[in-house]
Amino acid sequence: EGQLVESGGGLVQAGGSLTLSCTVSGGRFSAYSMGWFRQRPGMEREGISCFSSSGNRTEYSDSVKGRFTISRDNALNTLYLQMNSLKPDDTAMYYCKPVQTYWRGGVSYCRLLPASAHDWGQGTQVTVSS
Numbered sequence: 059e060g061q062l063v064e065s066g067g068g069l070v071q072a073g074g075s076l077t078l079s080c081t082v083s084g085g086r087f088s089a090y091s092m093g094w095f096r097q098r099p100g101m102e103r104e105g106i107s108c109f110s111s112s113g114n115r116t117e118y119s120d121s122v123k124g125r126f127t128i129s130r131d132n133a134l135n136t137l138y139l140q141m142n143s144l145k146p147d148d149t150a151m152y153y154c155k156p157v158q159t160y161w162r163g164g165v166s167y168c169r170l171l172p173a174s175a176h177d178w179g180q181g182t183q184v185t186v187s188s
Contacts (some may be wrong), residue, residue, distance in 0.1 A: 060084020060176060064154055068181030074144050078182055080137040085176070088132040091168035093157035094139045096150035097181075105170025107139060108157045113165040122148075130166030144186045151181040 066078040076095070093108035106119045107128040116128055128139040138155050156176055158169040 062154055062176055062179035064152060064179050064182040067152060067184045069185045069187065070144055071187050072145055072186055074186070075140070075142045076144065076184060078141065078152055078154075080139075082135045082137070082154075082176075082178070085097060085122075087135040090156040090173070091159040091166065092137045093170060093172070094128060094137070095153045095155060095172070096148075096152070096184075098150040099181060100146070103153070104170070105157065108168035108170055109137065109168045110168040111159055113167075114151075115165065115167045116169055117168055120143040120168060143182070144184075146186045146188045148184060149184060149186050151177055151183050153181045155179075 061083045063081045069092050070076055089111055091108055091111045095103050097103040105130050105139055106122045108117045109127055109128045109130050125143045145148045156173040158171045159166050
């Protein structure tokens with residue numbers, strides 16, 4: 059189904075910003091709902107944001123709502139995550155992956171759960187210092 063390559067991570071001070079990118083090669087990017095996940099030290103990987111395959115629907119976990127913004131460019135097969143007001147608790151490895159899609163009233167929505175297609179990429183590390 060193709061490869062996922064995340065980039066844009068780094069070291070930033072609390073209150074700072076970063077923009078992550080995820081490029082998908084192979085498969086039909088525009089047909090996937092896409093999501094961002096992260097794994098904080100000592101914790102399970104969690105879904106934090108997703109963007110539906112159509113209808114421009116987005117979802118955010120409570121931990122990032124209001125601070126992070128997800129977007130996508132289907133022409134470039136790329137998913138983005140703009141992260142503002144970063145906190146030390148945002149320190150994690152960040153991953154992208156297709157996510158589950160459901161339909162309601164002819165509109166697609168996404169869930170913060172990984173879909174079966176695509177293996178996980180290598181991720182990009184975000185470290186927020188206090």
